Every structure is written in C-alpha cells, then in structure tokens.
Amino acid sequence: MTSYEHNSKGAKYLTKVVNKKTSRQVFHLFTDIKDHISFENKTSHLKSFDDTSNWTMSRTVAWDLVFSKNIPVATGTEGHFFVQYQTKYSPSIIKIVWTEDYGETWKKPLIIERSLSRVPKFANHTIAICGKGKHERVISIDGKIKDARGFMKYIRPGQTQFRDLNYPFDEFRGMNALDMSCVYGDDGRYIITVI
Numbered sequence: 001m002t003s004y005e006h007n008s009k010g011a012k013y014l015t016k017v018v019n020k021k022t023s024r025q026v027f028h029l030f031t032d033i034k035d036h037i038s039f040e041n042k043t044s045h046l047k048s049f050d051d052t053s054n055w056t057m058s059r060t061v062a063w064d065l066v067f068s069k070n071i072p073v074a075t076g077t078e079g080h081f082f083v084q085y086q087t088k089y090s091p092s093i094i095k096i097v098w099t100e101d102y103g104e105t106w107k108k109p110l111i112i113e114r115s116l117s118r119v120p121k122f123a124n125h126t127i128a129i130c131g132k133g134k135h136e137r138v139i140s141i142d143g144k145i146k147d148a149r150g151f152m153k154y155i156r157p158g159q160t161q162f163r164d165l166n167y168p169f170d171e172f173r174g175m176n177a178l179d180m181s182c183v184y185g186d187d188g189r190y191i192i193t194v195i
Contacts, residue, residue: 011068011071012071013030026102027047028081029046030071031071043061043062045083047103065087070126074129074138076136078100081098083098084112084126095111125140126140132184136157138155139152139154139190140153140162181193
C-alpha cells in the first residue's frame, strides 16, 4: 500500500474492471479524504494491478466536497467512470466528473443541480448508467431538493448539460436515494429502480 488515501476512514468505492484494450484486470478505488496539507475534502482515485497488494499514486478527481456515507460512482463500458459529488460551499451544488479512458484523464466537472438554499439541502444522491452506445444515459437522482420534491436528471454521451427526466415527484418526496439501477429494454424503455 503506497498511499495514505488507501487507509483513510472516509467513504470508499471499490470496483474491478477488465481493460478491453489490454485484457488486464485492474482494481479502481475511489476514497474520500481530508487533505493533510490544504485541509480540503476531496475524492481520490487509485489503481491496483496486483489484486490490491499495491496501489498507484492517488489522483484527485473531486474537491471542496461534502462527505457523505457513500461515493456515487457509476461504471460504464469502454473505461467510463462517472463520479458525483456535492460542494460544501453555499449555494451547494451537485457536480459530476468523468473519464473515458479508465482514469488516465478526467473531464471538467459539470453542474447537475444547484441548491435553492444558502445551506446545503441535498440528501444522499446517486447515479447510474443505463443503456449502451447511442442509448447510453447517465442518470442522477436526489430526493430532498426543490422543497423536498427531489430531482431526476439525465445526460447523453457528448452532451454538456443535464436535462430533467420527468417522473412522479410526489412518489419520491423526502426520500434518500441510496442506490439506483437502470436497464434499457428491447422495447426502447428505461426501467429505473431506486432504493
């Protein structure tokens, strides 16, 4: 273990991915830490090529964030990772950063939603990837924003702005979105399950 981030007490997300170009199995670890120099909260990304015995140097992918119980990460095809986080400054903002090359490079953060309050009002939020190719969507959900009505948004590959996804808000009133799964059916419908 070559990095103190691996031993942090913050939330962690660990996944195993096979690189389609190299056929190599790689573990990806996302962990929330408080930086010991700047004292900022951040999410770091580390990789292990030997079944988690050793880790690469960490790379900060999100910063100035509010710690939560989980790190919302969605893993897509062809080396796509999407990391969602909430900023700690008011007005609070939910953002997303992503990579299309197994974490070698990261795109500039996109804003998903802004709080209407000066105090952060977001609940546990989560994301999921649904569909493949032209049908792929990244879906984001949170249950306690906009007067406790929640939001659900989506973005297509290549787009730079999230759009509202219509759903019955009242059914999600005041909920905590702990996890979500999404399936794209042969009939062209997206089936979303929220826990």
